[in-house]
Amino acid sequence: MPGKRTFFRRKAALAGSFLFAALAVLLGLPSGPQAVDSKLPRASGPVPSRIITMAPSITEIVFALGQGHRVAGVSDFCTYPPEALEKPSVGGHLNPNTERITVLGPDLVILQGKSEKTARFCEKRGIPMLFVDMDSIPTIYKGIRTIAKTLSCVDRGEALIRDIQARLDEVKKRIAGKKRRSVFICIGREPGGVASLYTTGGNSFVSQLVEIAGGDNIFADVNHPYPEASKEVLIRRAPEVILDIRLGRDISPEQAQKLKAAWKVLRGVPAVENGEIHVLTRDFLLVPGPRVGLATQRFAEVLHGEEAHE
């Protein structure tokens, strides 16, 4: 029954997409395997100087390109770099504050994914838009190039890409010759237990970063970017390391111990037996922006036992 199976798979993908759509867009995670779709408002003309960036990944890129002074507003979820916090906040993906956007009078709104509400508003108001979709290392580079071109700083864009590449190369060099490790990447679970485990499929950039860092994602064969993992499959695939990613929260050592203890019920899994469960909290780990090199370094440190600067 291949037809029926595909149907259910689609339904599951739909459900998963629904669940993660909010998180994905809020964080600037990719919404699907699409290439950069740039709809440039004008081929030439003055460089936009009142930009609104609607996702953390975009804000980080614009600031990394040294164009922070052109930013008029950012989304509620843009917390990096610190200068971004000083910019007016214009709501989120699901609840854009259109009044605030109007007051700020932007001459460009940069969006990630399908931000229908904001897009429709901008279209009605004649505000130029730029869409980027960054979901893998190549599309992140492409996104940086598109934004750099729009802001007339192509050289800075290339420099930023070289910087990321240098970091990734450094990680590759450092782990060369080291044994690759099988990894379960947990990006969400019900607090207090190991129910509803969310992981990343092979086509998500998180999985790709872990691969570069010398890890083999045990759910890399899944085509959906953020699926809910089956625990019995997890047990059979016996990961050596579990990465328990909990974003942006201050977690005390005692709380980290409690978080790790929740995994004990999965006895027999090498990561659990050997205490190779790592609670990671840094905010850049799930943002497909200029700090992916940093994220990869962090993954490499954890995977190869070089616990350094967190």
Place this chain on the structure above:
Amino acid sequence: MTSATLVQSPGRFMARLAVYAVLAVAVLILAPFFGAEPLDPGVVLHAVLGKSAGVGADIFFLHRLPRVLLAFLVGGSLAVSGASLQVVLRNPLAEPFILGIAGGGAVGAVFAISVPALMITAGPFSTVHVFTLAGCLACMAAIYFLASGATGVSMNTILLAGVTFNVLCGAAILLLRYLVSPHLLVTMDRWMMGGLDVVGYRELAGLLPLAVPGVFLLFIHAPALNQLAFGEEMAAGHGVDVAKVHKQVFLGTGLATAAAVTMAGPIGFVGLVVPHAVRRLSGHDQRLVLPASFLAGGGFLTLCDLFARTVVAPTEMPVGIITAMIGGPVFLRILFKKRD
């Protein structure tokens, strides 16, 4: 419907119940043998005989079996609660969540999720379980208190109160969602979709003290519910203490639903549809409808969960989606099928 159609010969009654029981037991026995990973039944037999316990045995005994049992208990509790409430509230749209019990539980769960630093464990229960249970029981207590009013409260009032509880809980959930960090919204949404993810038997055992008395309380009132189906005055005329039955049915459904929601979240559809399907298939005698609903609801949710954990392997999907996807068409078929 006349009272004549209610009365069934004891032989026929037992035969019908036996069919439900046999089917339910078959589902219970077979379901653990299917899953995302292939499993050699020989491994299970070996482990039962105490010979060797490996990963295969762990998957069977620590993951699949408790999950199947939980699905059966939750499905059964929800279906029997729905069946009872449909009679007591005299409303075919009544279901276990109509009185706001799941809403209260959801507020508890959302609160527990929104404060990640809150790491309370009580026996087998995690923070989310503890707060969900507290929310469910608070709502149940409110309904019970309302129904215990000095003058008889009409069932319409109770129904409207339940709807109001749900609205209030919805507002509280929206407020919490508005305040929390966006990372947590996904976990909240996932909880709302329902799931039977469980490892080991501790949680299951912790819930039995709620679910068993709850379901038992409903079963013993089945004869009274038969009378109530004809109206409260008629039932009172036949010697039924209507107020007492109402209160105890609310208590029973409250306990059973609280147990189900605490462990599995608000899984929809089972409590609404299974009792109707059972009545279509086996008539309106509540002495049959209640136990048959328990068995059919348990079997149905077990099968739905089997789908949830196998069709998209190596991943899983929320069981609430499956209950609606399978249950909807099946129920429509039963609804429109000409009765013989």
